[in-house]
Structures are given as C-alpha cells and as structure tokens.
Amino acid sequence: MTSLSTNAPTAQTLGWFARSENWLDEKGKGAWIAAMVLGFIFCWPVGLALLLYMIWSKRMFSKSHRTSNGMGRHAMHAMKPTGNSAFDTYKADTLRRLEEEQNNFESFLERLRDAKDKAEFDQFMDDRAGSSDKGDTAA
Numbered sequence: 637m638t639s640l641s642t643n644a645p646t647a648q649t650l651g652w653f654a655r656s657e658n659w660l661d662e663k664g665k666g667a668w669i670a671a672m673v674l675g676f677i678f679c680w681p682v683g684l685a686l687l688l689y690m691i692w693s694k695r696m697f698s699k700s701h702r703t704s705n706g707m708g709r710h711a712m713h714a715m716k717p718t719g720n721s722a723f724d725t726y727k728a729d730t731l732r733r734l735e736e737e738q739n740n741f742e743s744f745l746e747r748l749r750d751a752k753d754k755a756e757f758d759q760f761m762d763d764r765a766g767s768s769d770k771g772d773t774a775a
Contacts, residue, residue: 672686
C-alpha cells in the first residue's frame with residue numbers, strides 16, 4: 637500500500653485561511669491591526685506572524701480598498717457594463733434615480749436643519765428681548 641500523505645496543506649486548510657483573510661479585508665485595516673495586537677497578547681508568535689504577513693502583503697502601508705472618489709469595490713463593480721444593453725440601461729436609470737432621491741433627501745435634511753436653527757435662534761432672540769424688557773422696567 638502506498639500512502640499519499642504529504643505535508644502540503646489541504647484545500648480545507650487553505651479555505652479557512654482564505655476566508656479569514658477575506659473577512660479581515662472586508663472589515664478593513666483596523667481589523668488586521670486588532671488581530672495582530674490580540675495575537676501578540678495571547679501568543680506572541682501569532683502576532684509576529686500577522687505583523688510580518690501584513691508587511692509582506694503590503695496591507696500595513698496600503699491605502700483603504702476604496703477608490704479615490706470614495707466608492708468601494710462593490711460600487712465599482714456595479715458600474716461595470718454587463719454586456720446586456722437593456723439591463724445596463726435599466727441599471728443606469730435606476731442608479732441615476734437613486735442618486736437623485738439621495739440628493740433630494742439630503743436637501744430635505746438641510747432645510748430641516750436650517751428650520752431648526754432658525755427656530756432656536758428666534759427663541760434665543762425672544763428670550764433676550766424679554767430679559768432686556770425686564771431690565772428696562774426695573775430701572
């Protein structure tokens with residue numbers, strides 16, 4: 637009988653490592669740093685290994701996974717054409733409509749904040765005018 641056992645990692649072993657790496661990437665650089673610190677606290681070789689891996693893979697010094705305009709990887713993926721012109725048109729119209737709704741909502745919130753600020757200022761001025769009237773009658 638021949639045994640096919642080798643010291644190479646199995647697909648299942650690489651699976652949990654890849655899942656862990658993807659999970660930490662989704663959470664961001666802070667998750668990597670937290671994992672490294674916890675590694676140093678509980679078992680210093682694990683923390684050291686994570687530090688070396690972060691430096692080697694350039695995770696330590698790289699910018700965020702976001703692009704320069706603030707969109708993440710998923711948003712950039714949504715902007716790629718699919719090749720189906722009808723769906724691409726629908727998607728573009730839907731994204732445009734959602735962006736317009738977001739802008740309308742943000743302008744509504746701005747008007748709401750302005751109205752609240754004006755009401756607070758008017759209340760302040762009324763209180764101030766009331767206190768100065770009391771001061772005039774006392775003299």
